[in-house]
Amino acid sequence: MNKGYLSIILHAHLPYVRHPEYDHFFEENWLFEAITECYIPLIELLDRLAKDQVIYRLTLSLSPTLISMLADELLQSRYQQHLNKQIELAEKEIIRTHDQPKIQKLARLYRRFFIHTKKTYTKYQFNLLSAFKKHHALGQLELITTAATHAFLPLLSLNHSTVKNQIEIGIKTFKSNLGFSPSGFWLPECGYFPGLELSLANAGIKYFFTDSHGILDTYKPPKSGVYAPVDCGNGVMAFARDFDTSQLVWDAETGYPGNHNYREYYSDIGFNLDQDYIAPYILDGTKRINTGIKYHSITGTNVDKEIYNPKQALKTAKQDAQDFINKCQQHINQLSISMDSPPIIVAPYDAELFGHWWCEGPAWLESVLRLASKKDNNFKTISCSDYLKQQTEHHVTLPVASSWGDEGDSSYWINDKNSWIYPFLHSAAEEMEQLAIDFKKVSVSDLQTRALNQAARSLLLAQASDWPFIMKSSTTTDYAKKTITDHLARFNYLHECIRKNSIDEHYLLALETMDNIFPDINYSCYAE
């Protein structure tokens, strides 16, 4: 008997890391790794579920920057070159490890994996969006989107046009690539502030997600806690993340991905093998990076790492999936006693966790969806859209300002490492608004229109939440600082050219070529 629901949401996002001005660019690897390790394995598991006629529901949030990169011909071409090099490296590894049978077996596995990945990529004609569209059309996969460049909206809400256009340009990009408007919206980093629901309603959005405390910390929290959505008062619904199911996957120590049988992410031959040998596959032949070939299991702390055993890891993934299902069943049983309506457990995760960080994540997810579909299960998987169609009575309350980041607030995106960006971002947003207002009153040439549109693209790209995130996490900080200052500099340049009516077409063309995102943007949306 069905007593409740589980809604799994995968949020897929990468910042815009396209660099046509270079033959090779390290940060483009972020996309290539995610395609190989996350997006194609996800598509393959959806293909298998469809083939086996498994009834499931899954929600996938695709960020507009990721959508743009997946559809980009240059990156598609470069990805194929990247994949060819991975196949080449796996072949070299088969030869190198001829006297280490266990490792050679893994090298052969990697070769098969990369070749299979290439087949799937070719099958979908190098554009993975077509695969997601296919599964959406089959009715099992709900697709939603997020802000145009994944801006952390609470810190950019000084400029109403920033929030409005991040939302609306994000939705337009989704619609032009996927063919329909999404019902749901992933707030970047679950960053919510009261009032945001109005902008979402204006954009036609029916629901969004907050972290648990976004709803639990309101003065009048609903009796059903996070196990039913709340109406923000304007008909837009907020679904809150369930803490317990989040912990099972997110927590680095107690969560499933930390199991000793799983593959060790940090043991990569890019860091382990001789420099001369690995040079063609690392950055500029000198800087060691991940190659995607890893031979060890997590094993444990302060012990020698054991050779990875894929069969054992797969078995563990299935056991963990069963454990997850059991815990959800128990939870649903308890909740259904006290709740008037069927409870919904909302379990959102970063899509890149599955496959990239947690190699066995896709296998775990596939098992969860298969197990959940069994008839004797006491809950079903559901999309938030379908849940809202079934349940029409909702508690009305406005969530509190919140995020799913460290401390649950905005502090990860504004602190001593990154707060310097905000005066520039606010100032550029004001200038963009003023440009749009001023040029609304006059006749505008084609060249001016192009420059104004490009200025809007530069502004949007500077607003991505990824750059302050990286500055705080102290990872690829130089790249983050350079990217945000480059985009702001490009905005400043265009702003000056437009104001002085001295637009250099060749320079403009260069900027359009480098930052070719949002081809249908119309700057006048900043004047509305």
Place this chain on the structure above:
Amino acid sequence: MSLSYISGNNIIQPLFSAQEMLDISNQISRNFSPVAPTSLTSNNSEVELSKHFLQEVSQNISSYYAPKLSPTTKSLTLLAINPQHLSVHWNLGANNSHLLLPAMLNDELILRIYAQAEIKKDHVKLNPIMELPVHSIQQQKEITIPPSKDQTLYSAYIGQRTSENTFNSLIQSNKLHISSGKSLPSPSNEYIDTTNHAILFEQMKIPHPTQKHYAGTNHSGLGIKRDKK
């Protein structure tokens, strides 16, 4: 890759090791595998631009148009970090520094933060909840604010305190609405000392009461170290 040759009767016969043949095979695969066609063209033109030119444009623009604060335009901005902490940024314009320097040296240039419970905004006088001296033309600070049970409207002013103890405002910030939620500690008078214009920032460390809800020590919903973002 090294190649070996044997010369004889004008015939050059290459001898390849298995490794060398694999290398050749791989190189051919890498360089000549069919890939989707691409060209570096913009949305608006079929003109192809060289990578060198693109790099040059990027470098030139970044060198000459790097973001910098306006020397003439004044700004004062409040942003909410959480219900207990605000980020305040001001830029009084470098061109104005000679005019403001005497006041800064004499501690007469003041930042005032005002808070007003929104429910009472039509009935109560707007009172400052804290003041701090302004010693630089542009700065960014994190300030701790008193907990409030009600939705509160914050605003800030920078102005000059005169010898008659009046306050001449130079610039006003945006207005910031903060809804604290139930998790805040009860309001306590120790944080609010408007009579003495006490400086109440940076020393106060209020424990965050809602931490129990968050997924471990992750930074962005993640429980796993994320090295690329």
